[in-house]
Amino acid sequence: MSKKIPRSPSNDYTKEIAENRRQFLKEQTNVSLEHVGQFSFEPSMLPGNIENFIGVTQVPIGIAGPLLVNGEEAQGEFYIPLATTEGTLVASYNRGMKLLRESGGVTTTISDDAMQRAPVFIFANARQAREFGKWVKENFLEIKKQAESTTKVGKLRNIEQYCASKFLFLRFNFTTGDAAGQNMVSKATKVVCDWIRSNYPQIEHHYLESNFATDKKHSRINMLNSRGKRVTAEAIIPRHLLEKMMHTNLDLVYRSRNISNLGGFLSGVNNNGAHSANGITALFIATGQDVANVTESSAALVYVEITPEGDYYYSITIPSLIVATYGGGTGLATQKECLELLGCYGKDKVNKFAEIVAATVLCGELSLGTAIVSEDWITSHEQYGRNRP
Amino acid sequence: MSKKIPRSPSNDYTKEIAENRRQFLKEQTNVSLEHVGQFSFEPSMLPGNIENFIGVTQVPIGIAGPLLVNGEEAQGEFYIPLATTEGTLVASYNRGMKLLRESGGVTTTISDDAMQRAPVFIFANARQAREFGKWVKENFLEIKKQAESTTKVGKLRNIEQYCASKFLFLRFNFTTGDAAGQNMVSKATKVVCDWIRSNYPQIEHHYLESNFATDKKHSRINMLNSRGKRVTAEAIIPRHLLEKMMHTNLDLVYRSRNISNLGGFLSGVNNNGAHSANGITALFIATGQDVANVTESSAALVYVEITPEGDYYYSITIPSLIVATYGGGTGLATQKECLELLGCYGKDKVNKFAEIVAATVLCGELSLGTAIVSEDWITSHEQYGRNRP
Amino acid sequence: MSKKIPRSPSNDYTKEIAENRRQFLKEQTNVSLEHVGQFSFEPSMLPGNIENFIGVTQVPIGIAGPLLVNGEEAQGEFYIPLATTEGTLVASYNRGMKLLRESGGVTTTISDDAMQRAPVFIFANARQAREFGKWVKENFLEIKKQAESTTKVGKLRNIEQYCASKFLFLRFNFTTGDAAGQNMVSKATKVVCDWIRSNYPQIEHHYLESNFATDKKHSRINMLNSRGKRVTAEAIIPRHLLEKMMHTNLDLVYRSRNISNLGGFLSGVNNNGAHSANGITALFIATGQDVANVTESSAALVYVEITPEGDYYYSITIPSLIVATYGGGTGLATQKECLELLGCYGKDKVNKFAEIVAATVLCGELSLGTAIVSEDWITSHEQYGRNRP
């Protein structure tokens, strides 16, 4: 083989060139991409989202809800589109949403918000690295000016410093409006680095990234300091509702939670909860998020209590939920529709969307957390997930 | 609101009920799901994959390659379908595939394979938990028989034991053929637990899961002991090729890698490489994998060397790559086509597919790893990713 | 300066050469080491424990107890010698011991026991590394024979394998009798490596250690798989006793524990308990343990429950408690006396000693854990620790 994939000399985003490529692939592999070739939108909307376009994956969407959210931006009931191929997932979240709806809804709070780029600066020795750190602090305002010269939306909030060896790792924290902002902060930080290099000649070298923003990776620093939104969803579920609707016993559920905390501490999880990644991934695919950010967004901190009244206080904090309602895949045909369904497409909607994601996650935690105890879990997978061996 | 989502009394997997639900959503939210409603397959194929079906997300696919793989199962050139909305991603992987092709291809090796379910057993005290552990070892063959009574494909390989407090956490490791196997092992382990409870009366209680399989979560135990496949992709890239094709200098690239290792060790990443989650996610969406498993599959171990000849040895080991070529979403319309494009649909293909995923990942590592050094990275995002703020 | 430290041509372990060295240091620094020079034993007992001997540190010992232990080896009451310079420490442990004594004592269980050396084997590629792993499994009995040829006490229990890149990391697990065993396992594993190299020519190189035994370091693998003894100490403390003796309220104490679990999960601790390192360090110094092993031994897993009767079940599991009652510093003058005080000097005593350490730790957990809640903690430090700013 080693034949080159066709490219169009004039416009690479047409049905024709996509068709040419599928034809080329058929010649190479004898496989027809019939369904892949059936999409409902004009490829002219794709630049900025894909290269070498050939068609689409059609991921089925199931609808769950209504989800009742008591957020600061998201208020009221929402029907949640979940794009997944995993049987039982929609049913399970739906079950949790019903419980939470009956319980008065999910309260959501965003307590932090930042997007990072983290260059490293290399010196002859540790002492020079430390002195550079002082200079960075003293010149913060000028650095901020440089960074913000590249973007109307992004604001440089603060710069964290981490010394090790002869290096200074800088973590630039930006707010990025309704965009996830990874590219925005890369561009802004690049301009800052160039400016720094012109003004601080002792630097031996620098790299624009050094595993300290940890894009597309879980990290401890992002659990502590947040990448994206830090969102908490919490609710108090009346004991009798939980026991009746979930066919279980709250004391057993509570004990299961405590033992799972111990299990997770020992196994070294990034999430002491049950399965937040399921709901997050399904919502991310449906709404045009950068799905690889599930790596960061799947970290979570669960805390529960039995209240003095004997009910169940359940909270989940997602320290690094990376979402957008503008830019990236959010404007594509189906993705935009799903965001619109939530009232979350476009400007000034990103916090609302983050709250809806977190509230969805909490419903899934209660559904699976109680199913494990009642062992409904296996039987429901047998019922709904018969395609899944 | 709080209106209930329509369900069909007879068959919940028809175009009509999907249309009814979209109509219902329009009434509730005033949003038309026109594009969502345009799918090319019969909903009758969906049971086991989705509930409350309303339509699809159309995720654009770009094609990269050919990718040259020197695997044990995957051999030769492959065109790789990547479903993403992140501009630059396909171009970046494509660039890496070209480099690796010129360098002689990517060698892949699968060194482990297991899928887990991890119940916890509760005792009056630690001593009873320890004694139970001995009994489990002694009764392994009977436990294996019980487990395998529920499945033709799954085989119980071994049981890990972890003691803490008055609990014994058991990690059942199965091989699961061409399926990812999460449901298969749940069902099998449930049967084992029931058998154990009948035969070991001192157990106070048990839960079928306890954060020790760590499904849909990253964990240290899965980096060590593998969940899914443990796959290594490796290659030696001639210095002159790398420097010419990637417009960079190998010594700078090598230093960047070493500093990223330090940065990642300090920031506490689950992956000292660059961005394996990008390629994995795009392949997972395209081929009907359980995309939430990106959480486990995104962990990675990168190791590089400058060879005595001055070339670049690069390896990446993915300790928990969870993939399937059978079951789950693999049989859906577009997903199946993409697997077929790779020659990976159906029985006895899962290792081949795992090798292709790992080889793809390695290409992306070299592409981004060199771009960070040359700072092609920002400018190419500006070129390809103009939708991404 | 740069003057060389005096050495004795004949016998380096005499009072005279120690005195010469102190005299030499006085000439170099003008500092008299009067107290350092006052030790009560013959230096002739020191070979194997120290080089360039000049005298001793006198670490004050306080006595706590009696500690009531319901162990498998340690049974009854023990007076615990704690060598520390931290005011309040002895008083705090003593307070906990009184509470636990009144509560019926501490139950202790050893559930695992191993000491490691972890060589790495380097190959041309990952596939060769994997094949070597199979060969190691097949040749386990011969490897065991080689290993055990170097020691009367050490037994090779099993070999863990970890693949990454083109390497195979092997973790040799030995039991080592009453010794901690680090040197024993190093020697045995060296012999094994030499034998392997003679019999498996494809190995490119090997190193006898590779950060997989993680001697003198905390590691996740040792929390999971144990280095030294895995010991659990547990007790049920009647509510009224706890509340009366610790001047606190059990519900507040319980809530504090749960919040500390969350805090520790987020901050990334290796121990969700309070301060086990305090008691372990003090006992290690008193009894001639390798005190640097506090790094491994300080990891801990705490789990608590309120019992149906309303009392407090408290357990702490130390996954890697490294102790000896034979060899190392255990035979030195004061150290041996302290081991004898516990009935733990010499052969067949190491499990007894491990149980006493764990029971001591649990008492300290309850003392500090309740003091934080009652805030006795600060005031007692003011009372007892007035030297500590």
Added chain:
Amino acid sequence: MSKKIPRSPSNDYTKEIAENRRQFLKEQTNVSLEHVGQFSFEPSMLPGNIENFIGVTQVPIGIAGPLLVNGEEAQGEFYIPLATTEGTLVASYNRGMKLLRESGGVTTTISDDAMQRAPVFIFANARQAREFGKWVKENFLEIKKQAESTTKVGKLRNIEQYCASKFLFLRFNFTTGDAAGQNMVSKATKVVCDWIRSNYPQIEHHYLESNFATDKKHSRINMLNSRGKRVTAEAIIPRHLLEKMMHTNLDLVYRSRNISNLGGFLSGVNNNGAHSANGITALFIATGQDVANVTESSAALVYVEITPEGDYYYSITIPSLIVATYGGGTGLATQKECLELLGCYGKDKVNKFAEIVAATVLCGELSLGTAIVSEDWITSHEQYGRNRP
């Protein structure tokens, strides 16, 4: 038994009461504590360091050096007192010191300094916790005033905030002069908490500690943000010196380091170096430090390079080195002498001491790091450590 340990009605720090207690222990256990009873100082210096004093542990000290330090405070040659019972340790560090002396010495840099206390504040929900965080920022100056009212030395530098669930964890960072400062910051933070409770009535409850200072425990947050001093020791060792003096080959040593980085990343160590805890523990015992702080102080970050000239750049950064030259055990008889030997007793010496500790550590890294490669390691343990099985 259950007999109570004797206490003195008037003065608990005399030879008589210590003798009474030893006599009591003899009656209870039939063990004579002859050597324990032989100490050279007046017990009247002990209040604030120990309770229920019975005597001392005599830990042998070996002297290593001279160590050549190019610090900011520590400059020139130092003879290092190492209190240990582990054979080979002093010889190994001594060997490293010789290499580094010949190489021009060890350069040391302190880049951060803080001691923490971390209370948690509990609210009705996450939103209230977040609002409290804003109030804390706005009231920093008053909080600082409250904190510093309790201490002449301690200064409140900043307060970190971590939100999770309905809690706000605050990490108070103080500088504490020449003291380690744990008690100082506890007292100061207690006063702050009381003041906050009087001024912010919405707080439901608070606890003075919550596993976020992580005293006596390793934690990720302390690797990132430092507890105690953040110290880097670095040096360039000429290739020929290293190869001649350490009987090894630099390229093999370098490769061993890189593989150990990978091994440590996978095994999950808190220190990718060799054994810093050995030197730190021995120096801590000799100089009256709080030895349990080895748990925090043993974390380390090693980074190496082969320089363009072919020499070996080696650096180790200790992110949380907790040391004092004033207070605690530093003023005890032998401990004070050892600090004086280093010119480090008393006021304004703590940075000098921290630099000496870090420089010592680096020598030990090179000694063991090269010995593993040459396998001098096992044979030297056989020569020096014959007491250690």
